[in-house]
Amino acid sequence: MRPVNAVIREVAEENPTVRTFRFVPSFDPVPGQYLMVWVRGTDEVPMSFSYQDGITVQSLGEATEALFCLGPGKSVGLRGPLGNGFDLVGDRILLVGGGVGAAPLALLGERAREDGLEVTSLMGFRCSSDLIFRSRFEKMGDLVITTDDGSEGVCGRASAGLERLDPGSYDQIYLCGPEPMMMDVILRCRGFESRIQASINRYIKCGMGICGSCCLDPEGIRVCVEGPVIRADRLLKSEFGRYRRGPGGLKEYYRR
Amino acid sequence: MRPVNAVIREVAEENPTVRTFRFVPSFDPVPGQYLMVWVRGTDEVPMSFSYQDGITVQSLGEATEALFCLGPGKSVGLRGPLGNGFDLVGDRILLVGGGVGAAPLALLGERAREDGLEVTSLMGFRCSSDLIFRSRFEKMGDLVITTDDGSEGVCGRASAGLERLDPGSYDQIYLCGPEPMMMDVILRCRGFESRIQASINRYIKCGMGICGSCCLDPEGIRVCVEGPVIRADRLLKSEFGRYRRGPGGLKEYYRR
Amino acid sequence: MATLSGAVGGLVLRNPVMLAAGILGTTGSSLRRAARAGAGCVVTKSVGASPREGHPGPVVVQVEGGLINAMGLPNPSYKNFQEEIDLARQGGVPVVASIFGDGPEEFAEVASGLDADCFELNLSCPHAERYGSEIGCEPSNVEDITRAVKKSVDVPVWVKLTPNVADIVSLGKAAQRGGANAVVAINTLKAMAIDVETGRPILGNRFGGLSGPAIKPVAIRCVFDLSAALEVPVIGVGGISSWEDAAEMILAGAQGVQVGTALAGGYGIFGEITAGLERYLVRKGLTLMELRGAARKTP
Amino acid sequence: MATLSGAVGGLVLRNPVMLAAGILGTTGSSLRRAARAGAGCVVTKSVGASPREGHPGPVVVQVEGGLINAMGLPNPSYKNFQEEIDLARQGGVPVVASIFGDGPEEFAEVASGLDADCFELNLSCPHAERYGSEIGCEPSNVEDITRAVKKSVDVPVWVKLTPNVADIVSLGKAAQRGGANAVVAINTLKAMAIDVETGRPILGNRFGGLSGPAIKPVAIRCVFDLSAALEVPVIGVGGISSWEDAAEMILAGAQGVQVGTALAGGYGIFGEITAGLERYLVRKGLTLMELRGAARKTP
Numbered sequence A, B: 001m002r003p004v005n006a007v008i009r010e011v012a013e014e015n016p017t018v019r020t021f022r023f024v025p026s027f028d029p030v031p032g033q034y035l036m037v038w039v040r041g042t043d044e045v046p047m048s049f050s051y052q053d054g055i056t057v058q059s060l061g062e063a064t065e066a067l068f069c070l071g072p073g074k075s076v077g078l079r080g081p082l083g084n085g086f087d088l089v090g091d092r093i094l095l096v097g098g099g100v101g102a103a104p105l106a107l108l109g110e111r112a113r114e115d116g117l118e119v120t121s122l123m124g125f126r127c128s129s130d131l132i133f134r135s136r137f138e139k140m141g142d143l144v145i146t147t148d149d150g151s152e153g154v155c156g157r158a159s160a161g162l163e164r165l166d167p168g169s170y171d172q173i174y175l176c177g178p179e180p181m182m183m184d185v186i187l188r189c190r191g192f193e194s195r196i197q198a199s200i201n202r203y204i205k206c207g208m209g210i211c212g213s214c215c216l217d218p219e220g221i222r223v224c225v226e227g228p229v230i231r232a233d234r235l236l237k238s239e240f241g242r243y244r245r246g247p248g249g250l251k252e253y254y255r256r
Numbered sequence C, D: 001m002a003t004l005s006g007a008v009g010g011l012v013l014r015n016p017v018m019l020a021a022g023i024l025g026t027t028g029s030s031l032r033r034a035a036r037a038g039a040g041c042v043v044t045k046s047v048g049a050s051p052r053e054g055h056p057g058p059v060v061v062q063v064e065g066g067l068i069n070a071m072g073l074p075n076p077s078y079k080n081f082q083e084e085i086d087l088a089r090q091g092g093v094p095v096v097a098s099i100f101g102d103g104p105e106e107f108a109e110v111a112s113g114l115d116a117d118c119f120e121l122n123l124s125c126p127h128a129e130r131y132g133s134e135i136g137c138e139p140s141n142v143e144d145i146t147r148a149v150k151k152s153v154d155v156p157v158w159v160k161l162t163p164n165v166a167d168i169v170s171l172g173k174a175a176q177r178g179g180a181n182a183v184v185a186i187n188t189l190k191a192m193a194i195d196v197e198t199g200r201p202i203l204g205n206r207f208g209g210l211s212g213p214a215i216k217p218v219a220i221r222c223v224f225d226l227s228a229a230l231e232v233p234v235i236g237v238g239g240i241s242s243w244e245d246a247a248e249m250i251l252a253g254a255q256g257v258q259v260g261t262a263l264a265g266g267y268g269i270f271g272e273i274t275a276g277l278e279r280y281l282v283r284k285g286l287t288l289m290e291l292r293g294a295a296r297k298t299p
């Protein structure tokens, strides 16, 4: 399938560096699936669905900055929904997000509520002005917020907020956020890794499982098609949390 | 679709120059549809279905002779069913065949009987030893046979036998045989050409309506896909009966 | 209402969507039918100096995304072809005679022997010995043959190029030097299919030319490169089977497009493509001219 | 039970079905996974003298019958690649390092810097300036580069050829003269796709290479021609996505086959193809050797 032309219907500023783009047409994604967003003239980058018809983007570099220059009426090319999304399991679930990682979890939580599940959310941000999707998460059920600077909610990382909850009591935990934060949460949940699903970030180029850019050591999991949602027990046996690869395949280690 | 490999299951000698080849696999043709028969190493030629799984072939030249060298267990490549077959119309029908043109009519008549139609057949051959499918036609209903030399049935061409019948009394007449014979029948049935369907013969190469080898003047009817069965009223407005084209597109006129 | 009419390679056409050479082009009546079905002009089957029956069958084999053909240039020779052109002209659109030969003299002989609205030189058929791409892959041959035909006729001359080379642009430049009014790209890609059950090449001629959607990305690329490098217009052909394909080809730089293999779906294709193009131009508020080559202008 | 094992281009393989260059070949782990999934050997992503990030996206676009890619040879350079090869070797099959460079010296530098079971010289990538087919369409370059690499390593050297030329056989002969142990054909066809809504070339690099079923008939033809003309074995690649495709390629004359685009359907493709080939050989009562090039022997 060629990229589908999608017109930007609406842009919402979620915080100073994060915006939500809503498109026509809409899609039918499983929460956790992603789109390859072709910002014409710049690059094509992966973005998770935060709505059926939308993505929520943090401005980071060339492609995201170019996207931020596009307002309603402008268009992008979209390939998707791609990859394997989250699998809803059990009756009581916990969402743990960090920063823009809240995006796919918001869509997941809303889907879970529609299905009658009980949803608790733990969302970490750097500071109160970084908060996104507060009302979406509040509508779903309990929401614990953490901020690095304590300007809102619990002071500390999302993992700090975990102490206020009983993670073992949830049927399933869903993670999305910076890799060290996700690794931290997983390590604090040793013993029930198999009940944790994480949407992870790797360099996605082809999005169709052939170029090899997104593969996880040592199994060679193709994140773009077998992920981006992967169970924590598999992640623990992988490079996850230690390094990822850059666009040319060079390993980039996380600082400990 | 590439040519399907078909194994010859059985070869029956219908008369000294005509043989029936039955294949595995079988097909699901509308009577009147044809196959492109790839006699490997020689040529690919069109042949009408005379059975669901068979064709009945007159040895004429290179390809048909090469086919005659193949016995049970040997294989050919088949493309089909191709083209538009006969359309069964009404309750009482007449089949008029000449020589190996009896082949598609035998299959048609059997199908008509299954559907409860009344079938009369008029079949012309050169001499009694040329007769094919006598018992198939006899089983369907009335059968009038003509031979050019009078060695069996009515003496003369198939059209001569027409005088024994009341062609206007049939809901539909189905023709297949040498072009002058078919033209003769059609001309004798002026007034109800629109109730006559004829399976005609043109140089078929691609069998898919693109090469232009089979086209009928002056409308440009692509016999390979719009035919080989064409209604006589359309034929009367065409080159039919006057000329056909050879493999290079040269016109070959029929002697009158 | 957007208009599709305009000049294409020295002809004035009601629309830029043509019947490609060798497709339903052996008889005047099938050519006329294409014209009546909406083609902007029609190109005949390639005709040569003497009658040819073509290769033994199979002459076509379907493959994924297209088909391979090795018709072998069957034709009744130019000496028997004028009546077909005359009949085709009743369709009301220009009739382009596709011709082939083994060198400048034979090409000129065939062209001089026919009265047509335009000639398209087949220097690109990949499966006929001594003809087509066998001579057409050499720029000097392309130039000489183009010049020879230009000298012998006073209608536009188009040169159809083969993609089976490292540098199709050098062929286009040779045609331009020879005086071509347009180049046509592409003819089929050298290809082959083998029957797995018997190990036998399927085509009677063993080799053939690949056409259809499979080759469209190659054709788009050739047209893009040619139209960037040449002053004469480029006519795009290869895998066009929808208005989107035609638009893509025009965006790449084509002044006109030809439709071949897609005729397997019937003559309705001309109406579909022209109607689709018109709607598209209206929706975009663009003229055909503005569309042409627009892909080269994007930053 | 028919055996699929045998010598291919100087290696002894358990089966002749390989992972093609640039497909899931950036990391040792994905290469090892292909080996464990049943590949007879694995070819790495092409690596060069210095790290490259590749072209901006889109780097792939799906088209009818295949896809066009313009990855742009992203790779961490040979200096950072040995650990990937070492890990890949745990898959238990030979690891072929695909390498590229801008001339004989750079090719030799890269080859000397890696310990692999075989080298495949990428003289055919159609979308990286100064590399691949830009140099690989000249027989003299092919010969010189092959010779230079042969001198600097003592494992087999394969040369991967571009089909974007008038005469791929002359490239194959050049590789043979240079001492190649096998030639690999084909790399992708020069191609392009344009977005109809915006008129923009879709690939970040504008141009790319067409792969997948669309190009199989072209690949079959190249392999048929090469294997008829060369003494060194030919390894066939292009559009293979089933055992029938692999058989067709072997019938055309291939000693081994490589699978690329079909990996989009998952690693299971290796098992499917080898199982299918085995059943086919048993049914036909043939050995792999008897199958090879059988299409050339039919009358």
Ligand SMILES: Cc1cc2nc3c(=O)[nH]c(=O)nc-3n(C[C@H](O)[C@H](O)[C@H](O)COP(=O)(O)OP(=O)(O)OC[C@H]3O[C@@H](n4cnc5c(N)ncnc54)[C@H](O)[C@@H]3O)c2cc1C
Pocket: A034, A043, A044, A045, A046, A047, A048, A049, A055, A056, A057, A058, A059, A060, A061, A062, A063, A064, A065, A100, A103, A104, A200, A201, A202, A203, A204, A205, A228
């Ligand atoms: C499955 C998946 C879902 C994602 N969902 C979101 C989301 O919902 N919202 C959001 O803001 N971000 C999301 N990202 C991250 C987003 O893709 C990158 O932020 C974006 O690609 C940055 O591109 P850039 O050109 O602006 O930055 P650049 O300056 O090119 O790069 C900045 C950093 O972004 C990352 N990056 C760049 N290109 C890619 C790529 N092709 N694939 C993966 N990472 C890349 C790298 O870590 C790089 O260092 C997701 C990533 C993945 C893999």
Ligand SMILES: Cc1cc2nc3c(=O)[nH]c(=O)nc-3n(C[C@H](O)[C@H](O)[C@H](O)COP(=O)(O)OP(=O)(O)OC[C@H]3O[C@@H](n4cnc5c(N)ncnc54)[C@H](O)[C@@H]3O)c2cc1C
Pocket: B034, B043, B044, B045, B046, B047, B048, B049, B055, B056, B057, B058, B059, B060, B061, B062, B063, B064, B065, B100, B103, B104, B200, B201, B202, B203, B204, B205, B228
């Ligand atoms: C739709 C259709 C159905 C047919 N069904 C039958 C059938 O059931 N039984 C039967 O015996 N014959 C049938 N024929 C005729 C049959 O195709 C020819 O007899 C056969 O092609 C002769 O081939 P050859 O190589 O043996 O003879 P050649 O020596 O090549 O030719 C002998 C004559 O056969 C005709 N012929 C040759 N090739 C073709 C071709 N590709 N297309 C059409 N005519 C050709 C020409 O008139 C030619 O002069 C049918 C033809 C058509 C068009």
Ligand SMILES: Cc1cc2nc3c(=O)[nH]c(=O)nc-3n(C[C@H](O)[C@H](O)[C@H](O)COP(=O)(O)O)c2cc1C
Pocket: B206, B210, B211, C020, C021, C022, C023, C045, C046, C069, C071, C073, C098, C122, C125, C160, C186, C187, C188, C210, C211, C212, C213, C215, C237, C238, C239, C240, C258, C259, C260, C261, C262
């Ligand atoms: C059956 C067939 C016959 C053809 N005959 C000719 C021909 O006589 N002369 C010619 O220049 N091109 C010939 N071609 C090539 C087409 O004109 C066209 O260049 C090619 O098929 C690519 O276009 P398509 O993909 O739309 O078919 C033929 C193609 C086919 C499929």
Ligand SMILES: Cc1cc2nc3c(=O)[nH]c(=O)nc-3n(C[C@H](O)[C@H](O)[C@H](O)COP(=O)(O)O)c2cc1C
Pocket: A210, A211, D020, D021, D022, D023, D045, D046, D069, D071, D073, D098, D122, D125, D160, D186, D187, D188, D210, D211, D212, D213, D215, D237, D238, D239, D240, D258, D259, D260, D261, D262
């Ligand atoms: C995404 C992608 C990346 C490729 N990278 C390389 C490469 O690095 N080196 C190379 O020699 N060929 C490369 N190729 C070409 C393939 O190895 C192969 O020759 C081509 O794709 C045809 O085979 P296929 O149709 O099975 O894919 C690449 C192909 C694709 C699709």
Ligand code: FES
Pocket: A203, A204, A205, A206, A207, A208, A209, A210, A211, A212, A213, A214, A215, A222, A223, A224, A225
């Ligand atoms: S991004 Fe290409 S394999 Fe995953």
Ligand code: FES
Pocket: B203, B204, B205, B206, B207, B208, B209, B210, B211, B212, B213, B214, B215, B222, B223, B224, B225
């Ligand atoms: S046989 Fe080719 S168009 Fe009918």
